[in-house]
Amino acid sequence: MNPLGLNASRFLVALDAQGTLSACGQLEPKPSAVKVEFQELRTLIVAKSARGQGLGTSVMKALVERAGxxxxxxxxxxxxxxxxxxxxxxxxxxxxAPRALWFxxxxxTVVARLAANDQLVVLCNQPRFSS
Structure with missing residues (x-):
């Protein structure tokens, strides 16, 4: 989870039968002077005990629908x-990618390499941005 830009009002949450938080996700709108130009997926987390049950996929689908x-x-x-x-x-x-994501x-990229021995990538759900 990226701790920057957290805003509780933008979170979509999934609770288990006991009411325990099992998954959550957040989109952050990135407005220009006229409209929201894009949204950034800032958070998508599934509790370890709930992984493999499709909750992350369900939250992701709901966020994509919310973005229109x-x-x-x-x-x-x-x-x-x-x-x-x-x-x-x-x-x-x-x-x-939008310049707002470059920094x-x-x-x-540095954190991913040091902390996870992996490479950071940028993804988009709109084909016109794909290489």
């Missing part, structure tokens, strides 16, 4: 591409 036709971008580890690809996301070159992607 507005493109969604995210930065993530390369190893998570298959999960996001099932939801229609494709890797794009950083040069095609985060650059900083995240």
């Amino acid at each position: 036709s507005v493109p969604i971008f995210l930065t993530t580890l390369r190893k998570t591409i298959p999960f996001y690809a099932r939801a229609g996301f494709q890797e794009i070159p950083l040069s095609q 985060e992607a650059a900083a995240g």
Whole structure:
């Protein structure tokens, strides 16, 4: 989870039968002077005990529906591409990502390499941004 830009009012949550938080996700709108240009998937987390049950996929689908036709971008580890690809996301070159994501992607690249021994990638759910 990226701790930057957290806003409880934007969270979509999934609770188990006992009312315990099992999964959550958040889209952050990125407005221009006129409209929301894109949304960034800032958070998608599934509790370890709830993984493999389709909750992450359900939350992702609901977030994509919530965004409508507005493109969604995210930065993530390369190893998570298959999960996001099932939801229609494709890797794009950083040069095609909105400039608002460039600093985060650059900083995240260092963290991904050091903390996870992985590469950070930018994904988008709109084919026009795909390479």
